[in-house]
Amino acid sequence: RNDVVLGWGPPANLFLSNAQSANDWDVVRVSANDLRVMRRALDGSFDHKRYDGLKWTTMAVPLGDTGYPGLAESGLVLLTDAGRVALVTIATDAFASVRMTVWDGSAWGPWSTLEGSAGVRRYLSAWSSPGHSAVLWTQANGPDIEIVGKLVVF
Numbered sequence: 201r202n203d204v205v206l207g208w209g210p211p212a213n214l215f216l217s218n219a220q221s222a223n224d225w226d227v228v229r230v231s232a233n234d235l236r237v238m239r240r241a242l243d244g245s246f247d248h249k250r251y252d253g254l255k256w257t258t259m260a261v262p263l264g265d266t267g268y269p270g271l272a273e274s275g276l277v278l279l280t281d282a283g284r285v286a287l288v289t290i291a292t293d294a295f296a297s298v299r300m301t302v303w304d305g306s307a308w309g310p311w312s313t314l315e316g317s318a319g320v321r322r323y324l325s326a327w328s329s330p331g332h333s334a335v336l337w338t339q340a341n342g343p344d345i346e347i348v349g350k351l352v353v354f
Contacts (some may be wrong), residue, residue, distance in 0.1 A: 214256065215239060215247050221273040228278035228285060236285055240276055246287075262287060262301045262308040271296065275290065277326035279333040279352060286354045288314065288324060288335050298337060302354045314350055321348075342346040 214237060225239035235251040236259075247263040269304065270289030279286040285303040290296055298315040301308050315321075320340040327334050336349040 205317070214249055215241070217241065219243065223273050223275045223323070226276055226278040226326075228280045230280045230285060234283075236278060236280075238276065238278055238287060240270060240272070240289070241257040242272070244270075244272070259310060260303075262303075262311070270299070270301060271322070273339075275324035276321050277324050277335060278333075279326055279354070281328070281330060281333060281354060284335070284354060286352065288326065288352070290321050290324060290337065295319060298324075298335065300335075300352065300354070314352065315348075326352075 219242040220239050221242065224241075225237065227235065227237045228320050229235050233253045237249045237251070239247050241247065248259040250257045250259050271292050274290045276287060276289045279288065283305055286300050287303070287308075288298065288300045291299045295316050295318050297313050298321065299311045301311045303309075314335060316338050321337050323338045325336045327336075333352040333354070334349050335352055336347055339346050339348045
C-alpha cells in the first residue's frame with residue numbers, strides 16, 4: 201500500500217520583518233497557480249507576495265492615498281474575481297471610511313470608497329467567490345456594536 205502523507209512544510213519567513221499586527225494580513229487564492237498574501241506592517245507599509253506553486257515573488261504594493269495605509273490593527277481583506285485582486289481597508293480619515301483598490305493584473309488602481317458615511321468602524325472581514333464578494337466590519341451605533349456589510353463589485 202502506498203500512503204501519501206500531506207502536511208505543512210517547515211515554517212518560512214515570508215516578509216523581511218515580523219513587525220505586524222495579527223489582524224493586518226490576508227491571503228486569497230486567485231487561481232490554481234496564483235496565491236496572494238498581503239500585509240500591513242506596523243510602520244504602515246504594505247507587503248504583497250505571490251506564490252505560483254514553486255516560489256514566492258514580491259509584487260507591487262498599492263499607492264498611498266489620504267488616510268492610508270489605513271487604520272492599524274483593524275484588519276485588511278483581499279477579494280478576487282476573474283484574476284483581479286481587491287484590497288480593502290478602513291481609512292484613518294474622519295469617517296473611518298471603508299476603502300478599496302484593485303490589482304488588474306499589472307498595477308493597482310486608485311482607491312475608491314465603499315462606505316464613507318460618518319462612523320466608528322473596526323475589524324474587517326470578507327467573503328469572496330467567483331462573481332460574489334462581500335465585506336463586513338464592526339461599527340458603533342451608540343452603545344451597541346453592529347456588524348455591517350456591503351456587496352462588492354469590481
